[in-house]
Amino acid sequence: MASTASGNPLRDPRDRRLPRLPDNSALVVFGATGDLARKKLIPAVYDLANRGLLPPGFVLVGFARRDWSDDEFAAFARESAERGARTPFREDTWERLAGSLRFCQGSFSDDAAFDGLAATLTDLEHSHGIRGNAAFYLSIPPTAFPVVLKQMQRTGLASNEAAGGWRRVVIEKPFGHDLESARELNSLVDDVFTPDDVFRIDHYLGKETVQNLFALRFANTLFEPIWNSHFVDSVQITMAEDVGIGTRAGFYDETGAARDVLQNHLLQLLALTAMEEPVSFGADTIRTEKLKVLRAVSLPDDYATFAVRGQYSQGWLAGERVRGYLEEADIPADSTTETFVAVKLGVETRRWAGVPFYLRTGKRLPRRVTEIAITFTKAPHLPFDETDTAELGNNQLVIRVQPDEGVTLRFGSKVPGSAMEVRDVAMDFLFGEAFTEALPEAYERLILDVLLGDATLFPNNAEVEESWRIIDPLEEFWRSTKPHTYRAGSWGPAAADDMLARDGRRWRRP
Known part of the structure; x- marks a missing residue:
């Protein structure tokens, strides 16, 4: 395996279908023993190694408080990979990866620990040829960002010039809790890293189906001419979860569904759906169109x-009785935190003026599904009797982000028989049936993009601040109200159905 196409005589650099490999580099994960690292990051790194997409000089460095040796971290990483990897577990892949695992023990306020991390990266320049290249993944609570960033600044870990290679930082959501805090966080990060080296990760943008929006719209002449207010009646974007809050009570009760999902995932899906065609697929041009x-x-x-x-109350889901939000462990009995949000937004551009965008997300809904549904206007004239089209x-057009990734087109077709009866039918495209390749997990794509320095799928600070501009007025209004109650296992409160009914529409049932 070579770090560049030119380093392998079997790879023709002119063949753009071949994957580009990153430079030899280190991925430093702060909070390496936490749930995100265990369930997502380490399995994604293993899958990248298994697919041959990591350079020979790649190193995974864990930083956490546990008093572990490199071998103990390797045992933890192996267990995580075996449980969470999407590709088959292979001993030869693991042996190569295990030799490139390091662990640094310490707290975020421990100067000696960060001095040791800097020394470890210096040693890796000689042992693995990383040449100063390192990405730092902040898999930690946002409250710990300031101390970690200041430690990195103190030790020179964030400096490209001091390192002699590139240095990048990956920040997990939430990016603040309102516009003011987002600006403070952006200012703090920009004081330590240059803007081009900051990668704000939204894992939904790494999903293949989300990226397929680009191909669906801009690689085909079929949809783009009707992707506007002349032909589109409305757009619905849904992210439904059948699970509750799990072990995230402390985080969730302070955050709620609007800040946890609407501010980032759903608004990013809206931006990708409504954006104009970029002049190229570089990071700057796509970000510019989303920002508009x-x-x-x-x-x-x-x-x-x-x-x-x-806010969900107790109910039945998949044949089992589940408790309500206020009955969840560590949730205050008087909590007014929302677990469901539905909102009607507009996009005031020539393309979309007058088209409502309905966004909704919730926990303890009947099934797990994320989709974008484009509903088109009715034909201006139907040359049939009303009885012929009663069920039309x-x-x-429905883009299914998860699960059963694919696209469904619903249109009218004649029912077989002697009478003229027109009824809705569906034409399905499934990724799993159309392609033999397995869909990579979102974190695989995003970690690889960080190592490559490709920021296309990462929102920048301006996008984050604009998202909070949208959310803050809603949060201010909701602060003086109580959430509606909905039964677990239902599709949300009746008020959400009434919202669309006032416009003469109804929610699509996935």
Whole structure:
């Protein structure tokens, strides 16, 4: 395995279908023993190694408080890879990766620990040829960002010039809790790293189906001509979860569904759906088009009707009785934190003026699904009797992000028989059936992009701040209200259905 195409005589650098490999480098994970590292990051690193997408001089460095040796960290990493990897576990892959695992023990306020981390990276320049290249993944609570960033600044870990190679930082959401805190965080990060070296990760943007939006719209002449207010009646973006809050009570009760999902995942999906065609697929051009959309987003005139939040009560899900949010462990009995949000937004551009975008997310809903549903306007004239088309609805294009990734097109077709009866039918495209390649996990793609320095799928600070501009007024309104109650296993509070009914529409049932 070579670090560049030119280093392998079997790889023709002119063949753009071949994957580009990163430079020899280190990925330093702060909080390496936490749930995110165990369930997502370490399995993703193993899968990248198994697919031959990591350079020979790649090193995974864990930083955490546990008093572990390199071997103990390797045992933890192996167990994580065996449980969470999407590709088959292979001993030869693991042996190569295990030889490139290091562990640094210490707390975030421990100067000696960060001095030791700097020394470890210097040693890796000689043992693995990383040439100063390192990415730092902050898999830690946002409250720990300031102390870690200041330690990195003190030790020169963030300096490209001092390292002699590139230095990048990866920040997990939430990016602040409102516009003011987001600006403070952005200022703090920009004081330590240059903007081009900051990667704010939203794992939804790493999903293949989300990226397929680009291909669906811009590689085909079929959809783009009708991707506008002349032909689109409305857009629904849904992220539904059947699970509750799990062990995240402390985080979730302080955050809620709007800050946890609406501010990032759903608004990013809206931006990708509504953006104009970029002049190229470079990071700057795509970010520019997304930012234009976010700046054009308008809030509803009537928050009480068109901005609904809810909180699940006990109910039945998959044949089992589940408890309500207020009955969850470590949740205050008087909590008003929402577990469901539905809101109507507009996009005030020539393309989308007048088209409502309905966004919703919730926990303890009937099933886990994320999708974008484009509902088209009805035909202006139907040359059939009304009885012939009684069961005919609007044409609809549905992009399924998860699970069962693919695209569904709903259109009218004649029912076989002597009578002229037109009814809705569906045409399905499934990734799993159309391609033999397994879909990579989102963190695989995003970690690889960080190592390559490709920021295309990472929102920048301007996008983050514009997202909070949209969310803050809603949060201010909701602060003086209580969430509606909805039964676990239902599709949310009745007020969310009423919201669409006032517009003469209804939610699509995935």
